[in-house]
Amino acid sequence: MNAEFIEALGQLEKEKGISKDILIDAIEAALISGYKRNFHSAQNVRVDINRETGRVRVFARKSVVEEALDPRLEISLEAAKEINPNYSLEDVVEIEVTPADFGRIAAQTAKQVVTQRIREAERNIIYSNFIDREEDIVTGIVQRTDNRNYFIDLGRVEALLPHSETMPGERFKHGDRVKTFITKVEKSTKGPQIFVSRTHPGLLKRLFELEVPEIFDGVIEIKSIAREAGQRSKVAVTSRDTNVDAVGACVGHKGVRVQTIVNELRGEKIDIIRYSEDLTEWIASSLSPSKVTSVTIYEEEKMARVVVPDHQLSLAIGKEGQNARLAAKLTNWKIDIKSESEAGVDFVPAHSEDEVE
Template sequence: MNAEFLQALKDLERERGLKTEVLLGVIEAALLSAYRRNFGTVQNARVEIDRNTGECRVLAQRTVVEEVEDPRTQISLEEARQIDPRYQPGDVVETEVTPRDFGRIAAQTAKQVVMQRIKEAERNMIYEAFAGREGDIVTGTVHRVDKQNIYVDLGKAEGVLPASEQIPGERYRQGDKIRAYLLEVRRTSKGPQIVLSRTHPGFLRRLLELEVPELQDGTVELKTMVREPGSRAKIAVYSRDPHVDPLGACVGPRGSRIQAVVNELRGEKIDVVRWDADSSRFIAEALSPAKVTAVEIWEEEKIARVIVPDNQLSLAIGREGQNARLAAKLTGWKIDIKSESQMAEIYSQEYAGYHGEEGGRGEES
């Protein structure tokens, strides 16, 4: 090692933020390990790199004692004072023991240490850059696809879109552009692992915020949302400004805003409903696009019975119960949907039962 090596370290400090003094300390520790490994010594020692010339020296360390028991780690007071009369018992004497061919070992070791530190620094920089973006949308190019995972080139790093985070039915090929939700950044021995998602509700939220300025500035608030990725989603929105229609803001002129989100989600239908503090009205809204006649609620049990016109029953329930299921998740209520004719029959039975009981009591009296 020489002055050019020191200059290279200073250049690394300037370009990559690797502190020269820290690097030199790590190199000295690595050189000490290399010295012990290659020369089989058990004596105390340290390695010193001259900060001006880059010269590398190995210094044996021996403790000053009155009577020497181990000459590899101890030196007599008499011998120490021949070096410097000021030495006292307990002091440490250093003498150079640099092997003849240690320069070659030092150069190799230093190179390995620096390269490892550069790699670690790059990994840390990537981790810090992406860890601060968890919850954001990232854009990349499909790098490769295996049986389950999709690997995405994000520029400085590679992200993985696991099978569990892929929208059912979506297919990607190498070279395709893709947008995804940055779900998590994990530290691993091989560097940061960036986990992506296209099924997370946060992905839908971020897409909406990109398309709807009123969501970004807080005029419209997205109160709650639910998704069945690739199929359907429901979002409940509320406007802080009475002059701003939250539904119109999210849907956009001729449906342009919501359609842009639907296109990104490959056709996933999105119901935008109006959030209401009144549970009955909110439940009715949540069953959109079905029209609701009435809502009966039991607050303590969080159960609601919803009455709809006969021709709206199948729409309210939805295919395989999806609309009712999503509405229940959106509102947090257990929802029982009945048609008007079903309720008429229930009321009729209840009425008949009530009067039957009255008649029975009358006969007894």
């Protein structure tokens, strides 16, 4: 190694943020192992790299004793004093033992250590960047797929999109651009692993933040989301500004904002619900687009009995109970739906057939 190598380490420090001193310490430690391996030495040794010139020297470290029983590890007091009269018992004497061709080994080892440390530093940088982006939306390009995952190129790293986290019927091919939601970032021996999803409710929330400036700015707040990915979702919103209509802002002029999100989610239907602090009004709104005649609250059971016009019953319940199910998830209340003609029947919450968990 030479002064140019030391200068190169200094440049790395500026560009990659890897401390030159830490790199040199790591090279010295690796060279100790390299010396013992290549020269079959059982001595205690220290490797020193000059921080200015890059010169590498190897020193054998020997303890000063009365009589040396193991010359690889010990030196007699008499021999030590021949080197320096100031040595005394239990001191450590360092004797240079640098092999003639050690420079070649040092150069190879240094290259390996620096390459490894650069790789580790880059992995740590990527991990640090993405751990702060958990629960955020990212756009990537599909690179390949196997039986379990799509591999999404995010630039400096690949993300894993499990097939189970894609919407029903959704298929991607190489080169497709896709928006996903980061659910988890983990460290591994191969670098950071990033897991993403297309079905997570967080994706819907982030898409609304991208398309509706009032949500991004905090004027409109998303209170809750209930989603059955690829089929239908309900999003409850409220406005902190009385002059801003929360639902209207999310729908956009001629529905352009919500339609952009629907297109991204491959036609998933989205109901935008106006949130209310009034529980009765809130539960009634959650069953949109169905009209509601009345809502009765049962606090102890955290259950609501909802009465709808007879012709609205199937709409309120939805196909295979989907509308009622999403409303229950959205409000976090159990909802029992009755038609007006059924409303006269005694209501027994614990045995309701239309109850939706």
